[in-house]
């Protein structure tokens with residue numbers, strides 16, 4: 265089967281990552297879900313296809329080979345991985361080891377050549393294209409190294425993009441709420457060029473959160489950020505995780521990986537280690553050491569993320 269883009273229900277207005285051109289079955293887009301997560305309001309008008317343990321990922325014997333002419337790259341080799349609801353897993357490994365390939369498969373952006381990928385007990389191969397589109401849009405939130413914000417669109421409008429395709433009835437104010445949760449309410453009306461890199465990434469996180477996903481998949485989200493902005497992003501992720509979100513974070517940075525609860529290492533397409541982090545570094549605490557006034561410190565400082573508050577996403 266050929267890789268394809270533009271599956272049913274795909275938000276055409278959303279910026280996208282390129283679809284891999286490998287041997288295969290491909291999917292693409294981004295979105296979110298209906299976890300009842302503290303103050304997160306329950307979705308209306310839509311029955312859940314999730315029955316229990318929302319946010320569970322199970323890969324079994326996944327293989328993915330890219331072919332270009334006679335050349336073959338085995339990007340993933342017999343990868344099996346379980347991520348339980350509420351876990352925060354960092355995926356590390358050298359460049360070209362298969363991390364993004366893994367994330368694209370978990371995120372339903374690409375298909376394995378063989379093996380299975382289950383999300384909340386459903387084998388994604390068995391989903392209809394409508395279900396697939398819905399799961400991508402409702403269950404998963406994506407954050408990438410490059411922020412993929414629309415340049416002439418304000419922060420709040422960027423955040424609200426996924427809602428255009430949402431079946432929610434009441435979406436008013438959700439964009440502001442998501443921005444507030446990442447400490448950027450006061451930047452809602454600014455376009456990306458008026459925001460720092462760290463702020464742009466926080467807008468991208470707010471966009472990933474706006475549909476209330478259970479699972480957040482982040483591929484090198486701190487790769488374009490300085491240390492402080494990276495810590496701010498991690499502080500948000502840690503807080504989201506404390507609030508029950510399942511997180512899979514790809515990073516080259518061991519110090520960032522040490523903020524997760526578990527580190528999975530991939531080398532040459534194979535998982536070579538999988539270990540619990542005994543005392544994860546606390547990004548908020550480390551940010552305090554930087555002083556200043558929270559995210560972005562001096563110029564362009566905004567309030568600290570308000571996930572702790574009663575009404576963030």
Ligand SMILES: Nc1ncnc2c1ncn2[C@@H]1O[C@H](COP(=O)(O)OP(=O)(O)OP(=O)(O)O)[C@@H](O)[C@H]1O
Pocket residue numbers: 283284285286330331332337338339357358359360361362363364365366
């Ligand atoms: N669309 C593609 N076509 C051909 N080969 C590909 C494609 N995508 C990835 N690869 C190859 O598959 C292997 C794994 O790539 P992948 O992007 O998953 O690595 P990665 O661990 O994310 O690397 P990085 O840390 O540099 O982002 C690499 O050898 C890469 O060149």
Ligand SMILES: [Mg+2]
Pocket residue numbers: 363364365483
């Ligand atoms: Mg990558």
